[in-house]
Amino acid sequence: MLPWSWNSVIAMALTTHPAPISNSLEISEVFEMNAGNGQKSGPYVVTLTELQAAKLEQLLKEKGNWQARTIPHARFSFSGDGVQCTYYGKKGRLVIQGKKTEDFVRYILEPQITGEARYGYEQEWAKIENAEMFQPHAGLDESGKGDVFGPLVTACCYVREETAEQLLRAGIMDCKRIQSQQRLFELEDACRSILGREAISIVRLRNPSYNRFYARVRNVNVLLAWAHGKALENLRERIPECRDALLDKFTVNESMVARYFPPTQQCRLRQRVRAEEDIAVAAASICARAEFIRVLTEMEEHYSMAFPKGAGPAVATALADFVQRFGTAELEQVCKLHFRTVQRILNGDASPQDDEAPGTSESQ
Template identity: 35%
Template sequence: MTFQKRSCFVTTMDLKLKDHLREDLIDQGFTLTTPAYTFFSAKKKGISCTLYTSGKLMIQGKEMDEFIRFYIEPQILQTFTYSNPEPTDTSERIGVDEAGKGDFFGPLCIAAVYADKKKIQGLLALRIRDSKILSDPAVIALASKIKTICPHTLVILKPKTYNQLYARFQNLNRLLAWGHATAIAELVQKTHCKQVIIDQFANETVILDAIKQKKLDLELTQRHRAESDLVVAAASILARAAFLQGLYDLRLFYKIQLPKGASQEVIRVGKAFCSKHSSYLLEEVAKLHFKTLQEILAH
C-alpha cells in the first residue's frame, strides 16, 4: 500500500469561529489579506490558510501537516478527518509505535497492536487518533479500551534497564529497533499476522536488521508519520499511556515531580533530585546518555 502526502486540505468550518481563527493566526505570525469571496487569506512560510465566505476553509503548503493536526483540527474543527487514518483500509495488520524516547525522565515504551476488520471497526468507533493530539487523561482512558479490543504487546524499558541496553547498543536507533522487533515478535507469535507498519525512525536497514535477527518473515512497511494509520495510532496511545504510568510511578516512589521532555525545567528538577537523593540514583529515573545529564551534574 502506498500513502501520498496531501498538498491541500479543504473542509468547512463553523463561521462563528472565524474571528477566533483570525486572531489566532495573527498571533501565530500569519500575514492576512482579504481577496474577493474570502473573509481572509493568511500566509506564512510553508502554510497558506484561506477562509471563504461560503465557510470553506482551504489549507496548503509544505508545513501544513502539523498546523492542521495540532491546531486546526483540535481547536477549530474539533473533527479529525485529516489526521485520522483512512477508514477504508480494513486489512489486518500490526501497528507499532513508541513513547518516551525524547524524555529525559521515565521509561521508553514500545507498543504493538493487532487489528483485523472487526477490530478496526471497534477502533474507529473509539475515534482513535495519534496520541500526540490527545490529552493525558484521554490517552489513559482510550488505552484501557484499546486493550479490551485488540491483542497487543508492550515493551517497557524502565530507566535502569534502558541505560544498561544503551550501554550495550551504544546507539539509540539500534536500541529502538531492538525494542520494536521484540514487540513485533511477541505479537506475531500471538496472532500469526505478518503485515506490520511502523513509524520510520532511522534508515530502513536498521529495523530490517533487528527483524532479521529475530528470524521474522514479515511484510514490513516503514513510513514517516505512520501514526496517521489507525492501528499505529492505537499503538501510539498504548505506548504513551505506559510511559505516563511509568513516570507517575517514579514520581510516587521518589516523591518528586518529574517533568516530561528535556527542558530547562527538567534540568532544574534533575538538580533537585540529586540534592534530595543522590546523583547515583539518576540511573533509576533518567536516560543517562542525554546531554541533559551534563547540565544537571554541572556546578
C-alpha cells in the same frame, strides 16, 4: 442528508474503488468520535492545501459576523456563528470547534473550500484511500525516546478488518494529537476493549535497564529497534498468523532495524514516515504513551517530586533538584544518562539548557 448531491459520488467511489483521491483531507486528521455511537466530540481537524487555506481566510474576512483572533502559532483564526476556526500553517491543519461545527463543515468548508463531502463518511473514505489499513497487520510505535525522565516503551497492536473499523469509530489517533491525559487513557481503554489482551504487546525499558542496554550498544536506534522487534516477537507468539507489520520509521538505516525483526518470509516489515496515520500504529502510539505516563507517575509518587517530560530547561532544573535531594548515584533509576542535559549535571554544570535529544519528545 448532505447539503448537496454528493451521496451518489461517495456511493460510486465505494463501488468502483478508484485510485486514492489526492490531497486535501487526510483520513488520519478526522475529528474524534465517541466509541460505538458515531457522535462527534472534541475539535474537527482537517488538512488544507495552501490554496484552500487562503480561500477560507478570505471568505471569513469578507463575512461580517466573523471576528479575527490572535492565537499563538496560528496563521489565522476566526470566531463566529458558534464556531472557532483556527489554521496552523506549518502542518496545514485547520481546527474547528464549537456547537455549530457540523453546520460550518457541511455548508461552508466542504462545498465552498474543499469540494469533498467527508463529514459523517470518514470510515468510507478511509476504506477508499487506505484500504491496506483494514487488512490484518500489526502496527508499532514508541514513547519516551525524547524524554530524559522515564522509560522507553514500545507497543505493538494487531488489527483485523473488524477491529480496525471499531478503532476508527472509537476515535483512535496518533497520541501526539491528544490534548489531555484523561482522553489518552480513555482511548487506551478503548484499544484494550476492542483488541483484547492478546492483540496488544508492550515492552518497557525502565531507566536502570535502559542505561545498562545503552552502555553496551551506545546507539539509541539500535536499542529502539531491539525493543520494537521484541514487542512484535511477543505478539506473534500469541498471534502466529500475524505476517505483516508496519513500523513508524525512526531511522534511515532500515537494514539495521530489520535485523531485530523476524525474517521477511515469516513477517513482512514495512517502515514508513508518519506511519501513525495507520490505525494499528495509532493504537500502538496510544498504548505506548499511556504506559510511559503510567510509569512516570509511579516514579513521581515514589520520589515525591515532579519529573517534567521532554528535554528542555524544566528538565535540567528538575535534575539539579533531584541530585540535591537524592545524589548523583540515584540518577540512573529515573533518567536516561546519555542525554547531554544529564551529562552536564554530572559534570557540575547545573544551568538549565535545552538538550539535543536523540528523538522528538511527544507533547503529552
